[in-house]
Amino acid sequence: MNKALKEILFTEEQIKDRVKELGIEITHDYMDRDLFMVGILKGSFIFMADLIREINLPVLIDFMSVTSYGRSATSSGEVKILKDLDFSVEGRDVLIVEDIIDTGYTLEYIQKMFITRGARSVRFATFLDKNEARKVDIKVDYRGYFVPNDFIVGYGLDYSEEYRNLPYVAALKEEVYSK
């Protein structure tokens, strides 16, 4: 194991099994809907790639890139769109795919925006849920795992753009990020 890591939380095998279960659940729930999956870059790209291959339905795929700004200065949690969707959400059943939910500000903002743009429904799938850090009330529809309030890396999640390519999920040693 990389010496910057404290512990492995979920192995590659565990993740594969859990993503398969989520795919079955989503396939069942969206049988008669118009599924439009939106991955929020960058962290979600690996979860999104694995999850869509476990969904046995026609699905439209798109990505959006956002960054939070003013989060420390205001509680508005406003996010800035760096790359918007290529397709319209109007009349579609949107499933937002995230690697992790922390405060919930990002998802709350995107959900409101998609509803304003005329989505028929907006649900959330997050691979990880750091629920102790939540600042706004968000209903998570599909969740891989709850995680503690540690610095989490791997399976798409980074620390200063490193570790996204780890095939497992791990907690970083505190001395690495508190320096």
Ligand code: PRP
């Ligand atoms: C992470 C994650 C969510 C957001 C969650 O993205 O992918 O988009 O933070 O945080 P919140 O619930 O507090 O709003 P990040 O800004 O780290 O970008 P990245 O995915 O490109 O690494």
